[in-house]
Amino acid sequence: MSAAAHFRRAPSTIRCWAHRYHARRLGVIGRTVWYDLRDLAVIDREIRHGRPVPETWEARAELLIS
Structure with missing residues (x-):
């Protein structure tokens, strides 16, 4: 399942968040x-x-910890 489907958001929204907020990358394939x-x-x-x-x-x- 993609992050867009998981959060019920457009793929472009997830890419925007990742770029704007420097989301943690786990890998690239x-x-x-x-x-x-x-x-x-x-x-x-x-x-x-x-x-x-x-x-x-x-x-x-x-x-997340607090």
Whole structure:
């Protein structure tokens, strides 16, 4: 399942988030980029709640811990 299908968003939205918020990349195979779904989930949650999204994946990981 793609991240776009998982979050019910357009693929262009996921690419925009990945670029804008420097989402954590897990790997690249050909032209397909694999992102950390937990990181994208934090980005999605912060956007939905109207809160600022931390700039780095490390800072977003801290939100998961707390």
